[in-house]
Amino acid sequence: MPVELIEHRPKNSRPIQLVTSAGFNGMALSPAARAWAEANGFSGEAGRLLLVPNPEGGIEEALFGVGNGQEGALAAGSLAKSLPEGDWHFAAAPEDASLATLGLVLGGYSFTRYGKKPGKSIRFTLPKGADAGSIGRIAESVFLARDLINTPTNDMGPAALEDAARKLAKAHKARVSVTVGDKLLEANFPMIHAVGRASTEAPRLIDFSWGRKAAPKVTLVGKGVCFDTGGLDIKPASGMLLMKKDMGGAANVLGLASMIMAADIDVRLRVLIPAVENAISGNAFRPGDVLQSRKGLTVEIGNTDAEGRLILADALALADEEAPDLLIDMATLTGAARVALGPDLPPFYTGDDALADEIAKASAEVEDPLWRMPLWKPYEAKLSSKIADINNVTTDGFAGSITAALFLQRFVEKAKSWVHFDIFGWSPSDRPHGPTGGEAQAIRALEKVIAGRYGK
Ligand code: BES
Numbered sequence: 001m002p003v004e005l006i007e008h009r010p011k012n013s014r015p016i017q018l019v020t021s022a023g024f025n026g027m028a029l030s031p032a033a034r035a036w037a038e039a040n041g042f043s044g045e046a047g048r049l050l051l052v053p054n055p056e057g058g059i060e061e062a063l064f065g066v067g068n069g070q071e072g073a074l075a076a077g078s079l080a081k082s083l084p085e086g087d088w089h090f091a092a093a094p095e096d097a098s099l100a101t102l103g104l105v106l107g108g109y110s111f112t113r114y115g116k117k118p119g120k121s122i123r124f125t126l127p128k129g130a131d132a133g134s135i136g137r138i139a140e141s142v143f144l145a146r147d148l149i150n151t152p153t154n155d156m157g158p159a160a161l162e163d164a165a166r167k168l169a170k171a172h173k174a175r176v177s178v179t180v181g182d183k184l185l186e187a188n189f190p191m192i193h194a195v196g197r198a199s200t201e202a203p204r205l206i207d208f209s210w211g212r213k214a215a216p217k218v219t220l221v222g223k224g225v226c227f228d229t230g231g232l233d234i235k236p237a238s239g240m241l242l243m244k245k246d247m248g249g250a251a252n253v254l255g256l257a258s259m260i261m262a263a264d265i266d267v268r269l270r271v272l273i274p275a276v277e278n279a280i281s282g283n284a285f286r287p288g289d290v291l292q293s294r295k296g297l298t299v300e301i302g303n304t305d306a307e308g309r310l311i312l313a314d315a316l317a318l319a320d321e322e323a324p325d326l327l328i329d330m331a332t333l334t335g336a337a338r339v340a341l342g343p344d345l346p347p348f349y350t351g352d353d354a355l356a357d358e359i360a361k362a363s364a365e366v367e368d369p370l371w372r373m374p375l376w377k378p379y380e381a382k383l384s385s386k387i388a389d390i391n392n393v394t395t396d397g398f399a400g401s402i403t404a405a406l407f408l409q410r411f412v413e414k415a416k417s418w419v420h421f422d423i424f425g426w427s428p429s430d431r432p433h434g435p436t437g438g439e440a441q442a443i444r445a446l447e448k449v450i451a452g453r454y455g456k
């Protein structure tokens, strides 16, 4: 259900009591509410909602179980689905009022582009201590990322992804330039061209900049593979089914850019999205081909399904040329990351320990789970090629997420600090703060880091 936030509580708004399992017995509840709770066997179990009736047969209030508090503030999001429509407010502001309210708003998301109805809406009065501006910016950005990922490739190919980036850029008066098709060769992005040329929609590099030119340079690079068939090393049907989401990195960097621009953080932001479809045709790149890269390294193609790192390498090389203060890339890069950590816990890689600590701290604070994995140098040898500077895959397949990160690292030299996120971009099951489908990952934590470093 969509959740609308309002500042002033209407007269008929009903309260929601947050109930911990430990605190239930000592809590100030009306005798009727307590009797009703006991009759229903409710004692504050996490995620359970109990509506308390009034004598007229209406709803007096709601009790919402938060268990022992370990579920986190975002868990309040399940209320967006379970509350009846109308006006609601927290009886007492929760400890993390902003995050609990954000959870609610995020939990109200649904993907409605193809006619599914969003359901009835609830109105929620902002609790004390919650920052409406920040909640609104974050929710809008998360919804943008989810919508882009959920949209299937027939409506979200490289050209549509370009349109989405242009729309966001225009809303914030950012400067946009896009290099399309054979122009990629003239402008020296050979690997973006090679990966994307077999599609009927031309590959492209989307590049937009925003903010004061002398401000600290923050550059975001997002993998924009609008569909990944695997190329000539074609994926089986089961592996291809979800590959509309292979532009999840691009969707997430657009979401993060939206947060940064809407909050007016004083950075010179740059967003780079190589947007392609990894398709199959007579002119597709092949296993065994050797590609030139923007950076000058030659790359032997061990597997055309390891395409994300190729397009990112050219985009990262461009980003690196102006030695940004902070270079962030996000990509649905490897299945191996899911094997290691599962869909909900994206690994990140950086050689900058201070940055890693900031990310880990922000991740915990905003309940945006992330886990650092190592850029394990000795594994770089696995990417060696007999005829080129580097191979795009390893032969043994071990440590797939790490070796993909090490591949990218070869294309970053000058950036003061670089961090790579190997995200899933998808929630395989319903959660309190969002339904099954496209998901924003890492960007709420990153907004916190960037606002902490460069915000007012
Ligand atoms: N887009 C995929 C990775 C992926 C698959 C992410 C499933 C999330 C879910 C990527 O382009 C890919 O195919 N990677 C290969 C690399 C391999 C050929 C070295 C993979 O992970 O199998």
Ligand code: MN
Binding pocket: 228, 230, 304, 305, 306, 307, 308
């Ligand atoms: Mn692939």
Ligand code: ZN
Binding pocket: 225, 228, 246, 305, 307, 308, 332, 333
């Ligand atoms: Zn891919």
